[in-house]
Amino acid sequence: MLFRQIRFFLILLSKNFDSFKPRHNFGKEHKPSRLKLMSDNFLGSCYHSFVSFKEKIRVWVYGSEKEAAKHSILIEFFKHVKRIVFYLIFIFVITSLLDWCFLKYIIPLLGKYDYISNTFSLPSREFISVGLEIFVGGISAILGLIFALFTVGFQLYTDRYSEKVSDFINDETVSDYFFSFLIFTDTFSILTLLKLYYVKNLPFISFTFSAIFVAISVLGILVFKRHYMNSLKPVNLLNSIWSLIKEHISTVSNQCSYKYRSWSLVIYARNSVARYIEVIADMYRDLARSGNRNEASLVPLFLGNIMRDYLDLKKFIDKERGWWSFQRFERVKASDLTMFTIKANYELEGKGGLFIPKSDQDWFEDKVFNILEEITKDSVHDESGKTINSVLDAYKLILVGDYKKQVDTAPKVVPGSIQNQEFQTFDKAFGKFSDIYKLIDLNNDSSVTSLINNCFQIADGLLQPWDIEYFKKVISSFYHKGNYLNTSRNFQSDRLLPNWVREVLIDYWNRLEVEQVLEGKIVTPLNRFNKEIIDSITSKKNDVIYDRLKKLFKHTTDIAIDLIRKKKYESAGQFIKMQYEWMSRLLFLDEFNIADRFAADLRKNITLLTYVPMEIAIDLELLEQMEKGFFMSLYKRQKSVYKIYANALSLVMIITRNSTGNADPDEVIKMARLPVLWGGIAYVVSESEQDFSYVIAINNAIESIYMGDSFPKLIDAVIEIKTTRNIWWETTRYHSWYSNVLGKIDHDLKTDIAREDGEYGFDEVYVHPSKFIQNLKRFELMDEEKCIEGYGLWVKKRELIKKLLYILNKRAADE
Structure with a gap:
């Protein structure tokens, strides 16, 4: 009754509201037959069952693939252990053959010797069985324990490292080999134990090998422990x-x-x-x-x-x-004329810039x-x-x-x-x-x-010298049997040949090869060929050393200036001293070409010495450094460098001479006698070379320190000062330099017999236009003092000449 009322209510609503009307209103002529409905339902059920079956097949295939993927792990496992399996099979086969040979040939042979048969005995089957069981159990226990400790320690240690570092540690060969050897030993012992039970013949050799492998494994624990502790550092x-x-x-x-x-x-x-x-x-x-x-x-x-x-x-x-x-892609630029056409056509297509691969x-x-x-x-x-x-x-x-x-x-x-x-x-x-x-x-x-x-x-x-003599030796090896080319080209694999020289020699060797092909032999003389290459190498060497040294000089100069601004005078003084040390090194190596070019740069920085305080200049021994360069340049006759050191000496002397204010008299005398020591050696070189620019340079540099005519008076006074302590100090410090300079003069000059009578007959003198140099041969035991005295006389004469010139100029002005 209730159902009918609801249905009647819906019919009433459908008459007034479209949304309540049925979606499909079939008339009697449009209603399908029951047979068609039943057939459609049946076919629909069949299709549904077919689709469901196909879906189940897909699910089953997917599950099978997952299951197969699990079993593929075993295949991958064998791929990773194939090397161990190979060695295992190989050793097992070899030991099995040795077991057979031992039983068939060795044991009957040993039985013929009573001493051996009565002294030694072969292990029984029970002994071998127990031994192999112990081997298997012991190695398995060791393997498990060490692997557990290794895994925990590895994890704890590598926690602080990123993935790449951890992977590198994990790929470490010693631990990998040790664990592989333990597994190999364990597996080999198991196979030997199985062979013992399944094969009638006793595996004496296999058991021996197994025992050796076990012993190595046990001893390897010590090596592994030390390696494990050290390798992780x-x-x-x-x-x-x-x-x-x-x-x-x-x-x-x-x-x-x-x-x-x-x-x-x-x-x-x-x-x-x-x-x-x-x-x-x-x-x-x-x-x-x-x-x-x-x-x-x-x-x-x-x-x-x-x-x-x-x-x-x-x-x-x-x-x-x-x-x-590796290859890198470089963008083609419009300035590259060889690729400009290709670049223009490519970019006209709207593909962007043209990049070409280049070898990096x-x-x-x-x-x-x-x-x-x-x-x-x-x-x-x-x-x-x-x-x-x-x-x-x-x-x-x-x-x-x-x-x-x-x-x-x-x-x-x-x-x-x-x-x-x-x-x-x-x-x-x-x-x-x-x-x-x-x-x-x-x-x-x-x-x-x-x-x-x-x-x-x-x-x-x-400043390390290039091995020019070795280069000459290599160049000479190009010539074979006179005027034929040595085709071995062994010099290309010579590790002593640096890269640039090697490329130069390869280029010249190729030239000789072309020359021999065209002329039938080498027509270029070896001396000319050698000189051309060596001149090229020497020129390159000078340019390379100077250009790089100039960059370093500029860098250290900038550092010194910055340190002076920040009042870090000691560090600045060390950089300044370092630059003068480089010049001394150039002179010592006879790199005069580079030294002359470097002198211009060093001259610009000479004023930096004035910023170094007195205490620091003394502590850094700047005066000693300048003296070393001064004497070296004088000995090598490098005038441009010598003048720089002469001026540097005067500047450092200005800085350090105030330190003698409260010093003992000996220190005052030492400082006062320095000008005559420097002037004496400069004077003898000037006389020897007949070029007084040397002594004039040091004299002008030192004279500028003193006011008025005090310098000549000082020179005249300090020459006569000769105390025991000062003589010992001067001999220790300056005798070697005087000896080198005078020794060079003695080596370069010839000697002759003096025409006038000496104290004990005729004297031997040097052949030289200077009377002073001639007489140096007579005073070999006191030549240093004679040089100083000669310098003092030269200063006096110079002062007299200056006074005479002053008087003459004054008279000329009065007239």
Whole structure:
């Protein structure tokens, strides 16, 4: 009854509201038959069942694939252990054959000897069984225990490292080999035990091998323990990476090795080296993040050593094939006329700029420099200054190398970029080295000292002489049997030949080859050929040393000026002293061409000496440094350099002479006699060379210190002062210089017998236009005093001449 009422209510609503009307109003003529409805329902049910079945098939296939993927783990497992399985099968087969041979041939042979058969006995089956069971149980227990400890320790230690560093530690070969050997020993013992039960013959040899493997495994625990404790230290990890990188660099640079010609091995070495460098970078970041600055500061040093080793072998890497180099894309510019047409047509199509692939031959250096630059920027967070000091040392290693200790001989020079003549790398590294000063804390004495030491060592490395004599020897080897070319070309693999010289020699060898092809023999004389190459090398050497030394000189000058502004006078004085030391080194090496060019730069900075306080000048021994350069330039007869040192001596003397105000009389006498000691040796050189510009230069420099006519009076007074202490001091300090100068005169001049009678007959004198030089031969035991006296007389004569000129000029003016 209720249902009918609801239905009647809906009909009434449908008449007034469209939304209540039925959606489909079929008339009697449109109603489907019951048979059609039943068939449609049946077909729909069948289709639904078919679709459901297909879906179940898909689900089943998906599940089967997942199940198969689980079983593929076993296949992957065998792929990873295939090497152990191979060795296991190989050793098992070999020992089985040895067991058979032992039972068939050795035992019957030993039975013929009563002594052996009565003394020794073979183990029984029960003994072998018990032994193998002990082996299996013991090795399994050791393996489980060590693996558990290793896993826990590895996890705890590598928590502070990033993924790349952890992966490198995990790939470490010793622990991997040790665990593999334990598994091998355990499995081999199990196979031997199974063979004991399933094979009638006793496995004597297999049991012996199993015992040996077990003994090695047990003893290996000691090695593994020590290695495990040491290998996880950052310094040992860095050493491991360094060794691996050297191994890969040797792969791509050893021209006699088969690996040098394998593109796959070279590319593998390239990718491995790039990965190892990234590991080093991540290791620094991890150590710095954890606050371990002591170990983080080791990273720059290792990078410097790695770069140094690479530069030593870079010249042997094959650059033509391009296997070692990564590719980079470089945009073609409009200035490139050879590619302009292609560039224009490409860009007209609206595809953007044209990029072409190029070989990035400097990728190794760029990676190392980028990491060092990152470390340099991060070093500001290290208050101890160890990081910035290590970066300075690293750049020094890259620039000029280092010295390696040797037993019972002098240290060996390990060359850097300048010795290997990788000039582009040197310039790039020096630019980055120069930028470090801005980040140095000048209140940190260790950092400032490190900068001073490294600047000095860089200059020392720059001034190392080139082995010209060895180059001549290599050039001479080009000629074979007179006028024929030596076709061996062994010089190309000579590690003693630096890169630029090697390229020059290759170019000249190719010229000789063309000449021999055209003429049938070499027509260029060896002397002419040798001279042309050596002149080219010498000219290049002078330019290279001067240009780089000038950059270093400018850098140290800027540092000295900045330190003076910040009132760091002691450090500034050390940089100033360093520059004069470089000039002395040039004179010692007879690099006069470079010294003359460098003198102009040094002359501009001479006024910086006036900013050094007296106490610091005395403590730094600036006077002694200037004396060394003064005497050296005088001995080498380098006039332009000598004048610089003469002026520098006068400036330093002005600074230091006030220190004698409260000193004892001997110190006052020492300071007062310095001008006559300097003037005496300058006077004898002037007389010898008949060029009085030497003595005039030092005389004018010192005379400017004194007022009026006090200088001649001082000279006249101090010449007569001769105390025992002063004689000993002057002899110790200046006798060697006088001996060198006078010895050179004695070597250069001939001697003759004097015409006039001497005290004991005829005297031997020098053949020279100067009477003073002639008589020096007579006073060999007191030649220093004679030089000083001669200088005193020269000063007196000069003063008399000056007075006469003054009187004459005055009379001329009065008239």
